[in-house]
Amino acid sequence: MPDNLVSADVAADPDLVLDVLAAPPAGAAPGRGAPASAAAVTTVTTPVAPASASTISGGGGPRRRLAAGTPLGRLVRRPGFVLAAVFVAFVIVSGLVPSLFTSYGPSATSPADKLRGPSTTHLFGTDELGRDLFSRVLHGSTLTIKATGGAVLIAIVAGLAIGVISGFCGGWVDGLLMRVVDVLLAIPILLMALTIVTALGFGLVPMAVAVATGIAPGFARTTRAEVLRVRSQAYVEAARTGGASWGRVLLRHVLPNSWGPVGVLAVLDFGTAVLLISSLSFLGFGTPPPAAEWGTLIAGGRNYLITSPWLALLPGLFVGLVVFSLNHVARSLEEVQR
Amino acid sequence: MARYLAGRFAQALLVLWAAYTVVFVILHVLPSDPITLQLSAGGADISQLTPAALHDLKARYGLNDPVGVQYVHALWHALHGDFGMSLTQNVSVGSLIADKLPSTLELTAVSLPLMLVGGFGLAHLAVFVRWRPARTLLARLPAVGVSLPQFFVGLLLIQLFSFSLSWFPATGSSGWRSLVLPAVTMSLIGASMLAQLLTRSFDDTWREAYIVTAQAKGLSRGTVQRRHVLRNACLPALTLLGILLGYTVTNSVVVEAVFSRNGIGQLTQQAVLGQDVPVVQAIVLIAAAGFVLANLLVDLLYSLLDPRVAHAAGTG
Numbered sequence: 001m002p003d004n005l006v007s008a009d010v011a012a013d014p015d016l017v018l019d020v021l022a023a024p025p026a027g028a029a030p031g032r033g034a035p036a037s038a039a040a041v042t043t044v045t046t047p048v049a050p051a052s053a054s055t056i057s058g059g060g061g062p063r064r065r066l067a068a069g070t071p072l073g074r075l076v077r078r079p080g081f082v083l084a085a086v087f088v089a090f091v092i093v094s095g096l097v098p099s100l101f102t103s104y105g106p107s108a109t110s111p112a113d114k115l116r117g118p119s120t121t122h123l124f125g126t127d128e129l130g131r132d133l134f135s136r137v138l139h140g141s142t143l144t145i146k147a148t149g150g151a152v153l154i155a156i157v158a159g160l161a162i163g164v165i166s167g168f169c170g171g172w173v174d175g176l177l178m179r180v181v182d183v184l185l186a187i188p189i190l191l192m193a194l195t196i197v198t199a200l201g202f203g204l205v206p207m208a209v210a211v212a213t214g215i216a217p218g219f220a221r222t223t224r225a226e227v228l229r230v231r232s233q234a235y236v237e238a239a240r241t242g243g244a245s246w247g248r249v250l251l252r253h254v255l256p257n258s259w260g261p262v263g264v265l266a267v268l269d270f271g272t273a274v275l276l277i278s279s280l281s282f283l284g285f286g287t288p289p290p291a292a293e294w295g296t297l298i299a300g301g302r303n304y305l306i307t308s309p310w311l312a313l314l315p316g317l318f319v320g321l322v323v324f325s326l327n328h329v330a331r332s333l334e335e336v337q338r
Numbered sequence: 339m340a341r342y343l344a345g346r347f348a349q350a351l352l353v354l355w356a357a358y359t360v361v362f363v364i365l366h367v368l369p370s371d372p373i374t375l376q377l378s379a380g381g382a383d384i385s386q387l388t389p390a391a392l393h394d395l396k397a398r399y400g401l402n403d404p405v406g407v408q409y410v411h412a413l414w415h416a417l418h419g420d421f422g423m424s425l426t427q428n429v430s431v432g433s434l435i436a437d438k439l440p441s442t443l444e445l446t447a448v449s450l451p452l453m454l455v456g457g458f459g460l461a462h463l464a465v466f467v468r469w470r471p472a473r474t475l476l477a478r479l480p481a482v483g484v485s486l487p488q489f490f491v492g493l494l495l496i497q498l499f500s501f502s503l504s505w506f507p508a509t510g511s512s513g514w515r516s517l518v519l520p521a522v523t524m525s526l527i528g529a530s531m532l533a534q535l536l537t538r539s540f541d542d543t544w545r546e547a548y549i550v551t552a553q554a555k556g557l558s559r560g561t562v563q564r565r566h567v568l569r570n571a572c573l574p575a576l577t578l579l580g581i582l583l584g585y586t587v588t589n590s591v592v593v594e595a596v597f598s599r600n601g602i603g604q605l606t607q608q609a610v611l612g613q614d615v616p617v618v619q620a621i622v623l624i625a626a627a628g629f630v631l632a633n634l635l636v637d638l639l640y641s642l643l644d645p646r647v648a649h650a651a652g653t654g
Contacts, residue, residue: 183356188588191625194610198618199365275487279592282489283607298489302596309497316490324485331481 074336081332084325091322095141104132106139107290115308124314128304136297137315143286143293147208148273154212155219155273156266162216163223167231168250178224181217189214193276194285202285211276215269222265226258233257264334271326278319294319346637350630355413357626358619362412365615366405412619421620426612431620434605439624442594442601445524446586448517452525453582457532457575464533465540466563477537483530488589492523492596509598520597524589528582535578539571546570573644580636584629587621 075081094101104122109129118125124133166177184192189211196210230236231254239249280286281295292300294315301311403411415422421431464476499519500508507516543549544567552562590603598604602621609617 179356183353183360186353186626186629187357187360187622188585188625188629190588190591191606191622194591194606195361195364195618195622198610198613198615201613271485275485278487279489282487282592283595284611295489298493302493305493305497306501309501312493313490313497316487316493320482320486320490323487324482327481327485 075332078332080328084328084332087321087325088329091141091325092145094138095145098135098138098142102132102135102138104135106136106292107131115304115311117308118310118314125308125310127301127311133297133311133314136292137294137318140292140294140297140315143204143291144274144277147204147211147277147293148270150205150208151211151215151273151277152266152269154209155215155269158212159216159219160223160262162220164227164250164255166220167224167227168246168254174224177220181220184213184217185221189272190276190279193280197280197285202288204287207277207280207286210280211273214276215272219262219265219269223258223262226261227254230254230257260337261334264330264337267326267330267333271323271330274319274323274326342641343638346634350634353630354623354627358413358416358623359409361619361622362409365619366408416620416623421623422616424609424614424617426609426614426617431616434617435602435620435624438600438602438605441599442586442590442603445517445520445590445593445599445601446583448521449525449528450583452521453528453532454579456525456529457536460529460533461536461540462563464537465544465567466559480530480533480537483526484534486526488523488527488592489596491526492519492593495519495523496596516597516599520593520599523596524593527589528585531582532575532578536571536575539574540567543567543571573640576636576639576643580632581629584625584632586628587625 098106109131110126111129113122113126114128116122116126122132122134124137127133127136162177162181166174166181187195192214193207193210196213197206200206200209236249236253239253240246244252277286278293278295278298281293282299283295284299286293286296289296297315298312298319301308301313301315304311412422419432421435423429424431424434427434460476460480464473464479467473467476496508496519499505506518507513508519510516540563549562549566552566557565587602587606590601591606592603593599594601594603595607602624605617606621608614609621
């Protein structure tokens with residue numbers, strides 16, 4: 001039974017939708033109670049919208065969704081995914097409230113303890129001024145999360161808008177927008193970001209805008225492809241025939257069903273953004289000291305590489321782990337959807 | 339075929355022009371004033387200048403003209419290979435780039451074979467090894483390579499091979515020894531991406547019907563892999579290779595910063611730090627040109643390697 005339910009939920013199979021439209025079979029969408037007398041449009045939407053919500057947010061569904069066959073159930077059964085997700089959650093929480101995990105201040109110096117190696121008192125050791133490196137990494141997370149979150153948010157909004165407009169309007173609008181996207185894609189992301197940083201100056205906000213500009217074109221591309229795919233599905237046609245306006249079709253049918261690959265790309269882009277932002281701050285375009293993003297910490301630790309390698313390598317490893325976890329979460333989501 | 343070539347070429351030029359324009363718009367229309375930037379980067383205070391002196395200074399760089407006129411001027415000169423004067427270093431941008439480009443190209447020339455060997459080698463192993471744990475590990479390894487930041491890899495290599503083992507020098511650009519670590523660092527991401535793509539591609543190809551036929555004929559696994567799988571799985575890798583090759587300049591930015599190599603990447607970093615608009619503009623154009631050129635080459639190779647593409651191009 002669960003398998004049947006999943007395939008109906010995830011794929012939003014047009015045939016099934018048409019079946020529902022005609023006469024709901026006993027097994028499909030049980031408990032939703034779409035009465036036979038309901039308008040065609042609502043009957044069509046019911047199996048579609050909640051499905052994608054549960055695929056992405058992963059929560060809130062009724063308990064039976066946790067059965068082995070459902071997407072969330074399959075995700076929870078992957079130890080790698082759980083580990084990666086927990087680590088990402090830890091980084092986010094510790095970035096937002098660093099005091100939960102460390103008792104040291106990020107700029108509290110203690111010359112007596114300078115350049116100590118990693119130990120139980122100082123997990124990541126201390127830097128040249130005796131500051132606790134672990135605390136500095138966690139406080140760096142705050143800045144990096146802000147910049148990354150901002151960048152991905154801007155990229156999602158801009159990319160979604162361009163992709164949806166392009167895929168929905170078609171014709172010359174589509175042609176024009178996609179040529180612009182082509183050109184933006186021909187400029188490597190890091191160089192694009194560097195160009196924006198040159199124009200806007202240094203700091204957190206310029207970096208976020210710069211990275212967003214680099215990511216958005218790819219996002220627009222994927223969204224457009226998804227919108228085009230969903231648009232040609234039978235249920236969109238059915239909804240149109242049922243009298244739904246294009247706006248309603250867009251919000252209720254196209255967007256929820258395009259969300260799968262786009263959501264995966266968004267998680268993947270978080271990883272890209274973390275890499276880019278730490279690269280930019282490594283190159284010296286981040287917030288000025290004493291505040292330090294991950295990249296700035298690593299660049300600073302570089303000068304002590306011979307005597308105190310942990311200063312550069314531990315934060316570097318931390319960044320690598322964050323990116324790897326994000327990529328792994330994205331990949332698991334992608335595989336589960338298939 | 340000739341029409342296809344001409345069309346592809348014109349398209350490449352169009353993309354280049356558009357990329358130049360986009361960067362020009364970003365650098366000139368966003369609220370920033372190159373002269374103020376340059377002066378503050380040089381440590382001078384803009385308020386110490388008299389308006390007349392500021393005007394003269396701007397006139398020297400042609401910054402008083404309307405943006406449209408500046409754009410036409412810049413584009414015209416760029417078409418003739420003249421990218422203007424650097425704002426921070428008193429030399430022409432063209433000579434700066436000509437000075438730094440060879441060192442970066444040298445680095446790329448070394449890292450490209452490393453990338454190919456690493457990518458193909460890993461993918462081959464991942465498909466060929468039969469012991470399951472090793473197979474899983476090999477298939478997962480590229481995902482790690484893609485996630486590690488370049489600066490971390492570079493610093494790790496320096497720590498291991500320069501400071502601990504003193505096999506290779508940590509910095510500088512003299513002799514082949516100084517090329518090894520930067521080239522390995524630079525090739526890592528490309529090799530990982532290549533390995534990821536190839537592993538998937540190999541796996542898919544092994545499931546094809548013609549592989550069963552080949553095996554039924556009595557060919558060994560090695561021969562099937564070499565003769566049938568490799569050749570068919572290679573084509574998608576070629577596209578990726580074009581993209582990776584096109585990213586040379588970008589890749590060199592972080593690597594050259596880590597290894598203090600004097601190339602285009604370091605020039606980029608300096609130019610952005612000094613907000614040297616003409617240099618940034620020229621570098622992005624060169625990077626885009628590299629990208630477009632690499633992709634053009636790949637498209638041409640495609641039509642040579644895959645008769646179907648050539649046929650479609652010839653008839654369509």
